[in-house]
Amino acid sequence: MKTRYNRLKRLIGRRNPEIVLTPLIDTALTLLIIFMVATPMLKKENALEIELPKGTIKETSDTLEQELIISVDKTGKISFNNNIVSRTQLVESLKKSTHNKNKKTVFVKADTETHYGLVLELVDTIKQVEGIGYVALATCEPKKSSLT
Incomplete structure:
Protein backbone atom coordinates (compact mmCIF):
# COMPACT_ATOMS: atom_id res chain seq x y z
CA MET A 1 0.00 0.00 0.00
CA LEU A 42 -5.25 66.51 -9.72
CA LYS A 43 -5.87 70.02 -10.96
CA LYS A 44 -2.92 72.15 -11.95
CA GLU A 45 -3.32 75.21 -9.78
CA ASN A 46 -1.28 77.73 -11.76
CA ALA A 47 0.01 78.06 -15.28
CA LEU A 48 3.12 79.68 -13.77
CA GLU A 49 5.34 78.35 -11.01
CA ILE A 50 5.02 80.86 -8.18
CA GLU A 51 6.41 80.95 -4.65
CA LEU A 52 4.10 83.20 -2.63
CA PRO A 53 5.45 85.42 0.14
CA LYS A 54 4.61 84.41 3.69
CA GLY A 55 1.98 86.41 5.57
CA THR A 56 1.05 86.54 9.24
CA ILE A 57 -2.60 87.57 8.96
CA LYS A 58 -4.90 84.81 7.80
CA GLU A 59 -7.92 85.90 5.77
CA THR A 60 -9.83 83.51 3.60
CA SER A 61 -12.59 84.11 1.14
CA ASP A 62 -15.87 82.21 1.04
CA THR A 63 -16.55 82.88 -2.64
CA LEU A 64 -13.35 81.71 -4.28
CA GLU A 65 -15.22 80.42 -7.35
CA GLN A 66 -16.40 83.94 -8.27
CA GLU A 67 -13.03 85.56 -7.82
CA LEU A 68 -10.49 86.25 -10.51
CA ILE A 69 -6.92 85.09 -10.02
CA ILE A 70 -3.94 86.79 -11.65
CA SER A 71 -0.50 85.25 -11.20
CA VAL A 72 2.89 86.83 -11.86
CA ASP A 73 6.09 84.78 -11.84
CA LYS A 74 9.58 86.07 -11.09
CA THR A 75 10.29 86.72 -14.79
CA GLY A 76 7.21 88.95 -15.13
CA LYS A 77 4.95 86.54 -17.03
CA ILE A 78 1.29 87.14 -16.26
CA SER A 79 -1.38 84.46 -16.05
CA PHE A 80 -5.14 85.07 -15.75
CA ASN A 81 -7.20 82.10 -14.52
CA ASN A 82 -4.40 79.68 -15.54
CA ASN A 83 -3.92 81.16 -19.05
CA ILE A 84 -0.73 83.08 -19.83
CA VAL A 85 -1.67 86.51 -21.19
CA SER A 86 -0.07 89.83 -22.09
CA ARG A 87 -1.00 93.01 -20.26
CA THR A 88 -3.43 94.13 -22.99
CA GLN A 89 -5.04 90.68 -23.10
CA LEU A 90 -5.36 90.85 -19.32
CA VAL A 91 -7.36 94.07 -19.46
CA GLU A 92 -9.65 92.62 -22.16
CA SER A 93 -10.13 89.40 -20.18
CA LEU A 94 -10.93 91.34 -17.02
CA LYS A 95 -13.51 93.44 -18.86
CA LYS A 96 -15.16 90.28 -20.21
CA SER A 97 -15.17 88.69 -16.77
CA THR A 98 -16.70 91.73 -15.07
CA HIS A 99 -19.49 92.45 -17.55
CA ASN A 100 -22.25 92.02 -14.94
CA LYS A 101 -22.92 94.59 -12.23
CA ASN A 102 -21.49 92.56 -9.34
CA LYS A 103 -18.20 93.88 -8.04
CA LYS A 104 -15.60 91.13 -8.26
CA THR A 105 -12.50 90.50 -6.17
CA VAL A 106 -9.19 90.01 -7.97
CA PHE A 107 -6.44 88.06 -6.26
CA VAL A 108 -2.89 88.81 -7.35
CA LYS A 109 -0.45 85.97 -6.71
CA ALA A 110 3.06 87.32 -7.20
CA ASP A 111 6.26 85.35 -6.69
CA THR A 112 8.48 86.53 -3.83
CA GLU A 113 11.19 87.45 -6.34
CA THR A 114 8.86 89.50 -8.59
CA HIS A 115 9.88 93.15 -8.89
CA TYR A 116 7.69 95.29 -6.62
CA GLY A 117 7.18 97.93 -9.32
CA LEU A 118 5.71 95.34 -11.68
CA VAL A 119 3.18 94.24 -9.06
CA LEU A 120 2.25 97.86 -8.35
CA GLU A 121 1.73 98.59 -12.08
CA LEU A 122 -0.39 95.46 -12.36
CA VAL A 123 -2.59 96.48 -9.42
CA ASP A 124 -3.04 99.97 -10.94
CA THR A 125 -4.03 98.38 -14.27
CA ILE A 126 -6.55 96.11 -12.54
CA LYS A 127 -8.11 99.01 -10.61
CA GLN A 128 -8.79 100.88 -13.87
CA VAL A 129 -11.15 98.14 -15.07
CA GLU A 130 -14.81 98.73 -14.19
CA GLY A 131 -16.47 95.99 -12.17
CA ILE A 132 -13.48 95.29 -9.94
CA GLY A 133 -14.44 95.72 -6.29
CA TYR A 134 -11.28 94.68 -4.51
CA VAL A 135 -7.71 93.77 -5.36
CA ALA A 136 -6.06 91.44 -2.86
CA LEU A 137 -2.49 90.20 -2.69
CA ALA A 138 -2.28 86.48 -1.99
CA THR A 139 0.20 85.11 0.53
CA CYS A 140 0.81 81.69 2.00
CA GLU A 141 0.79 80.86 5.68
CA PRO A 142 4.20 80.71 7.32
CA LYS A 143 5.19 77.22 8.40
CA LYS A 144 4.71 76.70 12.10
CA SER A 145 7.83 75.59 13.87
CA SER A 146 7.68 72.55 16.09
CA LEU A 147 9.01 74.60 19.02
CA THR A 148 5.88 76.77 19.39
Whole structure:
Protein backbone atom coordinates (compact mmCIF):
# COMPACT_ATOMS: atom_id res chain seq x y z
CA MET A 1 0.00 0.00 0.00
CA LYS A 2 2.83 2.35 0.82
CA THR A 3 4.45 1.72 -2.52
CA ARG A 4 1.30 2.66 -4.36
CA TYR A 5 1.01 5.88 -2.34
CA ASN A 6 4.67 6.76 -2.97
CA ARG A 7 4.30 6.09 -6.69
CA LEU A 8 1.17 8.23 -6.88
CA LYS A 9 2.92 10.99 -4.96
CA ARG A 10 5.85 10.91 -7.40
CA LEU A 11 3.53 11.12 -10.41
CA ILE A 12 1.66 14.11 -8.99
CA GLY A 13 4.91 15.82 -8.02
CA ARG A 14 6.24 15.64 -11.58
CA ARG A 15 3.65 18.04 -13.01
CA ASN A 16 5.10 21.19 -14.51
CA PRO A 17 4.59 24.16 -12.20
CA GLU A 18 2.40 26.94 -13.59
CA ILE A 19 2.37 30.59 -12.64
CA VAL A 20 -1.14 31.88 -12.04
CA LEU A 21 -1.37 35.31 -13.70
CA THR A 22 -5.00 36.10 -12.98
CA PRO A 23 -4.43 37.81 -9.57
CA LEU A 24 -1.52 39.80 -11.02
CA ILE A 25 -3.62 41.02 -13.95
CA ASP A 26 -6.54 41.86 -11.64
CA THR A 27 -4.28 43.93 -9.41
CA ALA A 28 -2.69 45.75 -12.35
CA LEU A 29 -6.06 46.61 -13.90
CA THR A 30 -7.42 47.78 -10.55
CA LEU A 31 -4.45 50.12 -10.10
CA LEU A 32 -4.87 51.37 -13.66
CA ILE A 33 -8.53 52.20 -13.03
CA ILE A 34 -7.68 53.98 -9.76
CA PHE A 35 -5.06 56.15 -11.48
CA MET A 36 -7.39 56.90 -14.40
CA VAL A 37 -10.06 58.11 -11.98
CA ALA A 38 -7.65 60.06 -9.74
CA THR A 39 -5.66 61.84 -12.47
CA PRO A 40 -8.38 64.32 -13.54
CA MET A 41 -8.83 65.27 -9.89
CA LEU A 42 -5.25 66.51 -9.72
CA LYS A 43 -5.87 70.02 -10.96
CA LYS A 44 -2.92 72.15 -11.95
CA GLU A 45 -3.32 75.21 -9.78
CA ASN A 46 -1.28 77.73 -11.76
CA ALA A 47 0.01 78.06 -15.28
CA LEU A 48 3.12 79.68 -13.77
CA GLU A 49 5.34 78.35 -11.01
CA ILE A 50 5.02 80.86 -8.18
CA GLU A 51 6.41 80.95 -4.65
CA LEU A 52 4.10 83.20 -2.63
CA PRO A 53 5.45 85.42 0.14
CA LYS A 54 4.61 84.41 3.69
CA GLY A 55 1.98 86.41 5.57
CA THR A 56 1.05 86.54 9.24
CA ILE A 57 -2.60 87.57 8.96
CA LYS A 58 -4.90 84.81 7.80
CA GLU A 59 -7.92 85.90 5.77
CA THR A 60 -9.83 83.51 3.60
CA SER A 61 -12.59 84.11 1.14
CA ASP A 62 -15.87 82.21 1.04
CA THR A 63 -16.55 82.88 -2.64
CA LEU A 64 -13.35 81.71 -4.28
CA GLU A 65 -15.22 80.42 -7.35
CA GLN A 66 -16.40 83.94 -8.27
CA GLU A 67 -13.03 85.56 -7.82
CA LEU A 68 -10.49 86.25 -10.51
CA ILE A 69 -6.92 85.09 -10.02
CA ILE A 70 -3.94 86.79 -11.65
CA SER A 71 -0.50 85.25 -11.20
CA VAL A 72 2.89 86.83 -11.86
CA ASP A 73 6.09 84.78 -11.84
CA LYS A 74 9.58 86.07 -11.09
CA THR A 75 10.29 86.72 -14.79
CA GLY A 76 7.21 88.95 -15.13
CA LYS A 77 4.95 86.54 -17.03
CA ILE A 78 1.29 87.14 -16.26
CA SER A 79 -1.38 84.46 -16.05
CA PHE A 80 -5.14 85.07 -15.75
CA ASN A 81 -7.20 82.10 -14.52
CA ASN A 82 -4.40 79.68 -15.54
CA ASN A 83 -3.92 81.16 -19.05
CA ILE A 84 -0.73 83.08 -19.83
CA VAL A 85 -1.67 86.51 -21.19
CA SER A 86 -0.07 89.83 -22.09
CA ARG A 87 -1.00 93.01 -20.26
CA THR A 88 -3.43 94.13 -22.99
CA GLN A 89 -5.04 90.68 -23.10
CA LEU A 90 -5.36 90.85 -19.32
CA VAL A 91 -7.36 94.07 -19.46
CA GLU A 92 -9.65 92.62 -22.16
CA SER A 93 -10.13 89.40 -20.18
CA LEU A 94 -10.93 91.34 -17.02
CA LYS A 95 -13.51 93.44 -18.86
CA LYS A 96 -15.16 90.28 -20.21
CA SER A 97 -15.17 88.69 -16.77
CA THR A 98 -16.70 91.73 -15.07
CA HIS A 99 -19.49 92.45 -17.55
CA ASN A 100 -22.25 92.02 -14.94
CA LYS A 101 -22.92 94.59 -12.23
CA ASN A 102 -21.49 92.56 -9.34
CA LYS A 103 -18.20 93.88 -8.04
CA LYS A 104 -15.60 91.13 -8.26
CA THR A 105 -12.50 90.50 -6.17
CA VAL A 106 -9.19 90.01 -7.97
CA PHE A 107 -6.44 88.06 -6.26
CA VAL A 108 -2.89 88.81 -7.35
CA LYS A 109 -0.45 85.97 -6.71
CA ALA A 110 3.06 87.32 -7.20
CA ASP A 111 6.26 85.35 -6.69
CA THR A 112 8.48 86.53 -3.83
CA GLU A 113 11.19 87.45 -6.34
CA THR A 114 8.86 89.50 -8.59
CA HIS A 115 9.88 93.15 -8.89
CA TYR A 116 7.69 95.29 -6.62
CA GLY A 117 7.18 97.93 -9.32
CA LEU A 118 5.71 95.34 -11.68
CA VAL A 119 3.18 94.24 -9.06
CA LEU A 120 2.25 97.86 -8.35
CA GLU A 121 1.73 98.59 -12.08
CA LEU A 122 -0.39 95.46 -12.36
CA VAL A 123 -2.59 96.48 -9.42
CA ASP A 124 -3.04 99.97 -10.94
CA THR A 125 -4.03 98.38 -14.27
CA ILE A 126 -6.55 96.11 -12.54
CA LYS A 127 -8.11 99.01 -10.61
CA GLN A 128 -8.79 100.88 -13.87
CA VAL A 129 -11.15 98.14 -15.07
CA GLU A 130 -14.81 98.73 -14.19
CA GLY A 131 -16.47 95.99 -12.17
CA ILE A 132 -13.48 95.29 -9.94
CA GLY A 133 -14.44 95.72 -6.29
CA TYR A 134 -11.28 94.68 -4.51
CA VAL A 135 -7.71 93.77 -5.36
CA ALA A 136 -6.06 91.44 -2.86
CA LEU A 137 -2.49 90.20 -2.69
CA ALA A 138 -2.28 86.48 -1.99
CA THR A 139 0.20 85.11 0.53
CA CYS A 140 0.81 81.69 2.00
CA GLU A 141 0.79 80.86 5.68
CA PRO A 142 4.20 80.71 7.32
CA LYS A 143 5.19 77.22 8.40
CA LYS A 144 4.71 76.70 12.10
CA SER A 145 7.83 75.59 13.87
CA SER A 146 7.68 72.55 16.09
CA LEU A 147 9.01 74.60 19.02
CA THR A 148 5.88 76.77 19.39
